[in-house]
Amino acid sequence: MPAPPPAILRVALPVPLPREFDYLPPPGATVAPEWLGCRVRVPFGRGGADLVGLVVGVGEAEGDPAALKAAHERLDEVPLLHGELFDSLRWVAGYYHAPLGEVIATALPALLRAGQPLPDTRRHGWAATPAGQASATQPGREGRPRRLLLSLCEGARDEDELDASEPGWRAAARALAARGLAQRQAMDAEASPRPASAPVPTPGQAAAIEALRTGDGFRPTLLEGVTGSGKTEVYLQAIADCLAAGRQALVLVPEIGLTPQTLARFRARLGVPVAAFHSGLADGERARAWADMASGRARVLVGTRSAVFCPLPEAGLLVVDEEHDGSYKQQDGVRYHARDLALVRGSKLGVPVLLGSATPSLESLHNALSGRYRHLRLTERAGGARPPAVRVLDVRKRPLHDGLSEALLEAVDACLARGEQALVFKNRRGYAPVLICHDCGWSAHCSRCDAAMTVHAGGRRLICHHCGARATPPNACPDCASLALQPQGAGTERLEQALAARFPEACLVRVDRETTRRRDALEKLLARLGDGPGILVGTQILAKGHDLPRLTLVAVVGVDEGLFSADFRAGEKLAQLLIQVAGRAGRARLPGEVVLQTHHPDHPLLGTLLNGGYPAVAALQLAEREAAAFPPYAHLALLRAEAGTEAEVQGFLKEAHAAFEAREGVRANGPMPAPMARRAGKARGQLLVDASLRVALHAALREWLPALRALRSARRVRWSLDVDPTDLY
Numbered sequence: 001m002p003a004p005p006p007a008i009l010r011v012a013l014p015v016p017l018p019r020e021f022d023y024l025p026p027p028g029a030t031v032a033p034e035w036l037g038c039r040v041r042v043p044f045g046r047g048g049a050d051l052v053g054l055v056v057g058v059g060e061a062e063g064d065p066a067a068l069k070a071a072h073e074r075l076d077e078v079p080l081l082h083g084e085l086f087d088s089l090r091w092v093a094g095y096y097h098a099p100l101g102e103v104i105a106t107a108l109p110a111l112l113r114a115g116q117p118l119p120d121t122r123r124h125g126w127a128a129t130p131a132g133q134a135s136a137t138q139p140g141r142e143g144r145p146r147r148l149l150l151s152l153c154e155g156a157r158d159e160d161e162l163d164a165s166e167p168g169w170r171a172a173a174r175a176l177a178a179r180g181l182a183q184r185q186a187m188d189a190e191a192s193p194r195p196a197s198a199p200v201p202t203p204g205q206a207a208a209i210e211a212l213r214t215g216d217g218f219r220p221t222l223l224e225g226v227t228g229s230g231k232t233e234v235y236l237q238a239i240a241d242c243l244a245a246g247r248q249a250l251v252l253v254p255e256i257g258l259t260p261q262t263l264a265r266f267r268a269r270l271g272v273p274v275a276a277f278h279s280g281l282a283d284g285e286r287a288r289a290w291a292d293m294a295s296g297r298a299r300v301l302v303g304t305r306s307a308v309f310c311p312l313p314e315a316g317l318l319v320v321d322e323e324h325d326g327s328y329k330q331q332d333g334v335r336y337h338a339r340d341l342a343l344v345r346g347s348k349l350g351v352p353v354l355l356g357s358a359t360p361s362l363e364s365l366h367n368a369l370s371g372r373y374r375h376l377r378l379t380e381r382a383g384g385a386r387p388p389a390v391r392v393l394d395v396r397k398r399p400l401h402d403g404l405s406e407a408l409l410e411a412v413d414a415c416l417a418r419g420e421q422a423l424v425f426k427n428r429r430g431y432a433p434v435l436i437c438h439d440c441g442w443s444a445h446c447s448r449c450d451a452a453m454t455v456h457a458g459g460r461r462l463i464c465h466h467c468g469a470r471a472t473p474p475n476a477c478p479d480c481a482s483l484a485l486q487p488q489g490a491g492t493e494r495l496e497q498a499l500a501a502r503f504p505e506a507c508l509v510r511v512d513r514e515t516t517r518r519r520d521a522l523e524k525l526l527a528r529l530g531d532g533p534g535i536l537v538g539t540q541i542l543a544k545g546h547d548l549p550r551l552t553l554v555a556v557v558g559v560d561e562g563l564f565s566a567d568f569r570a571g572e573k574l575a576q577l578l579i580q581v582a583g584r585a586g587r588a589r590l591p592g593e594v595v596l597q598t599h600h601p602d603h604p605l606l607g608t609l610l611n612g613g614y615p616a617v618a619a620l621q622l623a624e625r626e627a628a629a630f631p632p633y634a635h636l637a638l639l640r641a642e643a644g645t646e647a648e649v650q651g652f653l654k655e656a657h658a659a660f661e662a663r664e665g666v667r668a669n670g671p672m673p674a675p676m677a678r679r680a681g682k683a684r685g686q687l688l689v690d691a692s693l694r695v696a697l698h699a700a701l702r703e704w705l706p707a708l709r710a711l712r713s714a715r716r717v718r719w720s721l722d723v724d725p726t727d728l729y
Ligand SMILES: Nc1ncnc2c1ncn2[C@@H]1O[C@H](COP(=O)(O)OP(=O)(O)OP(=O)(O)O)[C@@H](O)[C@H]1O
Pocket: 199, 200, 201, 202, 205, 225, 226, 227, 228, 229, 230, 231, 232, 233, 357, 358, 382, 383, 544, 545, 546, 547, 583, 587
């Protein structure tokens, strides 16, 4: 009798190959089903570099086991990924046609991906040592460490609570520990703080909360509520119900919506540990939040896109706030959509999924209107606030001062005179979008991109917003030697300057990517504005999630760029942006006003928006999409390629098209140049696959991908496949 073949481990590794890899167990170890879902460290490739992978199967070797390498070590005692979460990751790999190992690497926090142990999730806190108690009675140098020491002398404090209330406390605690004045210690589980009380719900909120209480199991709901209607209150009640049933909740928020205020509001109201998960956290904190959800210590997780991968062993509810937001779609690597994945997880977990927005995506709206999702509406603002009055300013043939019309400036003036705050919105940072020669028409272009360079620093610098290239503006026009070089148009920097000159007394705060690089910068800027009269000037960072009670005027400077874009989603995105930014006005007692400055007052999109609001725009756009067979009435996948030369891109895309097997209801269109055909020195092109049925699309892609990988021309380009692309570039 031949000896039974040795059992092997089937490991998913973070490499761009659509397969798993077989390994022998580490010397001396025996394979057992308990290995499934555990991480292992294995040698990989000829160099034998170590990789961390996940055991996704155990079994018998298919080839000669003697040819297999042995894994170095098993990293987990108990499986890290299993059950529903692992099934959902398999779904991601299948749906987005990405290697499982890369999906797993995308899903895990960086420390876990690197093979670090799961962090200790017992509660820890800090206490003053006897030396610290003694030192506190002596005079000492003022500063953060001393302030922390004095507070610890009154009693040990929990790390979560310090995280929430004392920014920068960790460095101070380390400094104290180094001097023997404070120490870290395990804390007893303490009673949760008593939750703050909820406002009396409006009739609309009450109806939504009641509706959400009926029925359990998987059920998607779209909560469509106008800006300021109190959707967050509805989430909080639904989460409270979920917690009362002893279950965990996941809340996804857009990248720019996760402010310390949002977290503080959840923490104050729910009275249970609320974990946060976003890119501003240190690796250790993210791993801890993940582990806290896995162990069940954290009952609620509030996080941005990648929080959708957190473990939910006791799931009860998934919430996606501002579900239309573009930041839910990952734009490189594994291009998943967090809202869609939340729905998949909800269905596998058998729990309700609540999508909320004032401006739902056409995909979700279509699902709600066709009855696939329950559709709840909040049509009135909460707390007695009224919807803002909207006025269109036709600026054709009117003089503009640095992009601002006199009528707009007068509205700002009147607002300041009333002691209130104005928001001047322009979705364009920098001083001016382009530098042109007034004599010959030359304009400053990026040498590596098909794009104009943006003027910054009052005209002293040129920056390409696509590749980051920087240049000093020429003194004279390179084409005609004229000295008449002029910044054309206005970005937030120029608007800030112009407003400062016009309103020298006013408190003026600019909010865009430049002024908010640091994580707490936005809070500091808003604090500077305070409650007095003032002006906020900024980009879409200001469009979401902010609740400024004294803000009564929203002045939109130029929406015209958005009115004529070729992207089929442009109308939807513009309407969403306008409604969201307008929604910042008059959210409390004071009535709000919105002025829209445009050269195209008769544009149908603006007319529809003014007369019928977002529902009217959405209905119109849905009809157009249906007629043109675009999503949500069709399903798309985009093959993108870039390379050093256009010939390489074209060569690959042509072969890719030839390798595409035509089938009923599925078409490959192209090759076509990308909307920006050259970027950062690379030529770019694409092929668009469309299908009337999702299953047909995926069947075609499954067949196509191995053929693509086998193409010789594929080695000379960087290519990627984007399923359900949100941007066609
Ligand atoms: N029932 C209520 N009574 C009084 N005030 C309320 C009530 N519900 C909500 N509010 C207040 O109304 C304001 C808007 O609420 P919230 O932020 O939840 O709205 P939203 O629908 O999420 O808005 P947006 O989509 O514009 O961000 C907040 O200041 C909130 O405290």
